Amino acid sequence: MTALPATSRAWHLVAxxxxxxxxxxxxxxxxxxxxxxxxxxxxxxxxxxVDPYMRGRMNDVKSYVPPFELDRPMDGGAVGVVVxxxxxxxxxxxxxxxxxxxxxxxxxxxRHATKVDPEVAPxxxxxxxxxxxxxxxxxxxxxxxSFKEGDAVFVSGAAGAVGSQVGQLAKLKGASRVIGSAGxxxxxxxxVEELGFDAAFNYRNGPVKDQLREAxxxxxxxxxxxxxxxxxxxxxxxxxxxxxxxxCGMIAQYNDTEPVPGPRNMALIIGKRLRLQGVLVGDHYGxxxxxxxxVGGWLRSGELKYRETSVEGIESGVDAFxxxxxxxxxxxxxxxxxx
Numbered sequence: 001m002t003a004l005p006a007t008s009r010a011w012h013l014v015a016x017x018x019x020x021x022x023x024x025x026x027x028x029x030x031x032x033x034x035x036x037x038x039x040x041x042x043x044x045x046x047x048x049x050v051d052p053y054m055r056g057r058m059n060d061v062k063s064y065v066p067p068f069e070l071d072r073p074m075d076g077g078a079v080g081v082v083v084x085x086x087x088x089x090x091x092x093x094x095x096x097x098x099x100x101x102x103x104x105x106x107x108x109x110x111r112h113a114t115k116v117d118p119e120v121a122p123x124x125x126x127x128x129x130x131x132x133x134x135x136x137x138x139x140x141x142x143x144x145x146s147f148k149e150g151d152a153v154f155v156s157g158a159a160g161a162v163g164s165q166v167g168q169l170a171k172l173k174g175a176s177r178v179i180g181s182a183g184x185x186x187x188x189x190x191x192v193e194e195l196g197f198d199a200a201f202n203y204r205n206g207p208v209k210d211q212l213r214e215a216x217x218x219x220x221x222x223x224x225x226x227x228x229x230x231x232x233x234x235x236x237x238x239x240x241x242x243x244x245x246x247x248c249g250m251i252a253q254y255n256d257t258e259p260v261p262g263p264r265n266m267a268l269i270i271g272k273r274l275r276l277q278g279v280l281v282g283d284h285y286g287x288x289x290x291x292x293x294x295v296g297g298w299l300r301s302g303e304l305k306y307r308e309t310s311v312e313g314i315e316s317g318v319d320a321f322x323x324x325x326x327x328x329x330x331x332x333x334x335x336x337x338x339x
Contacts, residue, residue: 048101157226
């Protein structure tokens with residue numbers, strides 16, 4: 001049996017942010033490591049995920065996922081290697097996906113861990129293209145938005161983990177046109193030249209409504225919303241009759257301290273008979289086998305591309321999260337503890 005470390009470090013939320021989070025809202029704290037009790041495994045985390053939804057969990061409000069507790073380790077997706085097991089079916093050396101990220105070592109109930117194979121795909125992909133963001137893209141496009149061949153699709157936040165996959169999935173399934181928005185000219189270039197988007201624009205370069213109309217002169221049939229705000233208003237204007245919008249995220253509003261006005265053109269929903277529907281990945285885990293089979297095949301063939309922005313070291317966890325909120329990442333933001 002591998003000798004266990006005496007201590008492990010974990011990020012705690014120590015103050016609830018007002019507006020943009022600050023480094024002082026977090027603390028990296030040390031705690032003792034103990035052998036796992038019956039039915040549990042001890043995992044040395046190799047990668048953990050930082051995701052936009054985590055900003056909402058820092059507020060003490062009722063939501064679809066409980067808020068982070070103050071002065072307790074935060075959690076989130078992670079992959080790692082089992083270093084000690086008191087659970088049937090898990091052995092030292094197994095690689096697992098679980099929900100106790102933001103820390104070096106995790107004491108995980110075995111029933112909440114899923115074995116993953118690093119031979120099939122790099123471990124970090126189980127947090128991104130083959131993980132929760134990937135399944136969100138898959139379910140949100142095909143189930144929530146009822147995508148069909150020939151649809152024109154607009155994706156906001158298109159260079160992020162979810163958005164970059166949505167656009168490619170739409171192309172692979174026969175979209176007539178795929179348009180993306182992103183926050184830099186470099187990201188726009190990546191979307192068009194590497195991922196195969198038909199058009200993309202930098203939302204900082206002018207009104208979204210005008211840039212979208214130019215990119216999609218015949219309108220759009222599906223909008224995948226990761227941003228909200230101005231993007232949602234622009235999409236409502238461009239959606240064709242019987243258009244559908246998947247509302248996945250509203251990152252433009254996560255750090256607002258005052259309520260923001262909704263889209264000013266919502267009356268168009270009536271005449272166009274639009275459908276706007278929220279998506280939560282937890283409702284769609286029944287799709288997981290089909291998702292892994294189909295997306296795994298596209299990854300192996302090279303038809304589906306992905307990018308990760310990896311930050312090294314537990315000490316960099318909060319910096320990675322704040323960078324994610326600023327849009328510093330291209331593709332999935334990962335914190336790696338592999339050294």
